[in-house]
Amino acid sequence: MSNRPERHDGTQGPAGREGTDRQEGTDRKEGTDRKEGTADRRAGELDDAVSRASALLDLADRVTVLTGAGISTDSRIPDYRGPDGVWTKNPEAERQASIQRYVSDPEVRKRAWMTRLDSPVWAAEPNPGHRSLLRLESRRKLHLLITQNVDGLHHDAGSDPERIVEVHGTVRRVACLSCDYSAPMRDALDRVRAGETDPDCSRCGGILKSATISFGQNLVAADIARANEAATTCDLLLAVGSTLAVFPVARVVPIAKMSGAGIIIVNGGPTEMDDLADVVVSGSISEVLPRILG
Ligand SMILES: [Zn+2]
Numbered sequence: 195m196s197n198r199p200e201r202h203d204g205t206q207g208p209a210g211r212e213g214t215d216r217q218e219g220t221d222r223k224e225g226t227d228r229k230e231g232t233a234d235r236r237a238g239e240l241d242d243a244v245s246r247a248s249a250l251l252d253l254a255d256r257v258t259v260l261t262g263a264g265i266s267t268d269s270r271i272p273d274y275r276g277p278d279g280v281w282t283k284n285p286e287a288e289r290q291a292s293i294q295r296y297v298s299d300p301e302v303r304k305r306a307w308m309t310r311l312d313s314p315v316w317a318a319e320p321n322p323g324h325r326s327l328l329r330l331e332s333r334r335k336l337h338l339l340i341t342q343n344v345d346g347l348h349h350d351a352g353s354d355p356e357r358i359v360e361v362h363g364t365v366r367r368v369a370c371l372s373c374d375y376s377a378p379m380r381d382a383l384d385r386v387r388a389g390e391t392d393p394d395c396s397r398c399g400g401i402l403k404s405a406t407i408s409f410g411q412n413l414v415a416a417d418i419a420r421a422n423e424a425a426t427t428c429d430l431l432l433a434v435g436s437t438l439a440v441f442p443v444a445r446v447v448p449i450a451k452m453s454g455a456g457i458i459i460v461n462g463g464p465t466e467m468d469d470l471a472d473v474v475v476s477g478s479i480s481e482v483l484p485r486i487l488g
Contacts, residue, residue, distance in 0.1 A: 265323045311386060
């Protein structure tokens with residue numbers, strides 16, 4: 195199995211279900227009634243899905259959680275691949291994010307440091323979605339929390355760092371591309387504020403970058419192995435806020451399924467793997483996740 199992140203583009207589904215809720219009648223009164231009926235039915239379906247997800251969680255002993263960008267959008271951190279995602283709206287920014295461009299072009303690095311200074315991550319706070327996952331720990335059910343996010347908000351929410359695997363790295367630290375030097379991001383940003391446009395490694399002079407996995411960089415094999423192991427050995431997999439379109443991490447869902455685990459998917463819109471799920475809960479994550487986790 196390759197441990198290089200494969201990006202599946204063009205896989206994002208339509209934005210929610212709003213588009214299918216067309217008001218077709220010409221009689222306004224009749225149309226309004228129909229719309230209210232649809233809204234009631236949708237609320238009923240959501241209540242039902244939340245109840246079924248809660249029931250599965252009650253029965254589970256070892257829950258592996260996978261989170262993606264959708265859990266952090268209510269903390270005002272933009273996602274990348276959703277309908278309003280950074281890369282959906284600006285594909286050039288995606289190409290700029292490759293490791294090859296970063297290494298070969300000092301101007302790309304200068305711009306990257308300025309972008310890091312202004313990142314919305316520094317002001318972001320965990321939302322009720324992040325915090326509700328603590329319930330799994332207090333109920334002694336959390337097996338592993340795998341996240342595709344690099345924002346560090348699960349740490350801020352108080353999740354046990356020993357049980358978090360950040361498969362795409364973290365913006366909270368910098369890493370040298372030539373040696374194994376690593377340091378807090380805030381120290382590097384202090385150097386940028388003091389006038390360095392492209393701070394280098396204080397140990398070997400190499401290029402520093404946020405400790406995230408860029409395009410063209412390999413994932414950390416040990417992290418992927420740990421995620422896959424946790425998918426194999428859980429009895430329930432809870433996928434939250436991920437379109438499940440970025441591999442290999444999304445593979446934890448079919449791995450868990452094949453190992454006999456139940457699957458719950460919670461997301462704002464459709465995912466690539468809804469057909470594998472026992473329950474799909476579609477709604478605002480910061481609202482429905484606390485309801486599911488109790
Ligand atoms: Zn170095």
